[in-house]
Amino acid sequence: MLNNQEETQLASALTHDINDALNRRIEERFRAALFLADPELNMDSVVVVSNVENDNELTVDGVDDEIIDKAMAIFESQPE
Numbered sequence: 001m002l003n004n005q006e007e008t009q010l011a012s013a014l015t016h017d018i019n020d021a022l023n024r025r026i027e028e029r030f031r032a033a034l035f036l037a038d039p040e041l042n043m044d045s046v047v048v049v050s051n052v053e054n055d056n057e058l059t060v061d062g063v064d065d066e067i068i069d070k071a072m073a074i075f076e077s078q079p080e
Helices: 002-037 065-077
Strands: 047-051 057-061
Touching (some): 002 047, 002 057
Antiparallel strands (some): 047 057
16 A cells, blocks of 8 residues: 555656646747747746646736737747
């Protein structure tokens, strides 16, 4: 039984680490797409938060909707 619990904890930790890595990668890629959409954008005021565990949720703040739409088109057109 203990072995099964350890395996479950290890799997959970690994899943968490993988999701964190995916979140960081998505956030970096979307920040790059935002910069391509508007090279004059002050990236210090932009917040990008990814949450792959919550249906691939992506939250962007500090940018107007038009730039977000352009960045999303760029983001989706780029290979992962």
